[in-house]
């Protein structure tokens with residue numbers, strides 16, 4: 001069985017991520033969407049929330065699983081017996097960082113190939129941080145995130161500081 005790991009922060013998952021996951025699912029027998037747990041990164045959603053949101057958006061994909069990890073991606077890939085790491089590339093600006101990551105991962109796990117899928121043209125500009133910024137200021141993010149999680153994102157992010165103030 002050919003297994004691919006699709007890693008990222010997914011804070012939150014966007015339509016751009018979902019497109020890459022759907023296309024990876026056509027290429028591999030099983031795709032594990034891997035939510036990274038990085039304590040030094042200030043995420044808007046907990047790892048559990050991010051996993052749950054991705055599960056809700058990938059219900060239609062029978063061969064897709066969602067997991068979390070804290071540690072080296074190369075080790076996780078080895079542990080689950082995956083043959084590939086799948087990443088989406090939006091623009092030339094993504095390339096240098098991704099190139100460096102893929103070389104490091106290759107060094108750490110010679111058996112894992114990094115496979116880059118070029119993003120769909122309508123998602124070229126899309127990123128989780130852009131979505132968060134638009135949502136924070138009350139802009140419409142319906143075109144950018146899967147419908148299943150739209151409300152959750154808006155509720156959490158719209159003027160986050162004010163929401164936090166209300167919660168105290």
Ligand code: PNS
Pocket residue numbers: 007008009010036071072073074101104105
């Ligand atoms: O969505 P992101 O933030 O671009 O995802 C980055 C991610 C999680 C894929 C990357 O940071 C990662 O693989 N982190 C785990 C630690 C690791 O293995 N680093 C690469 C080896 S140099």
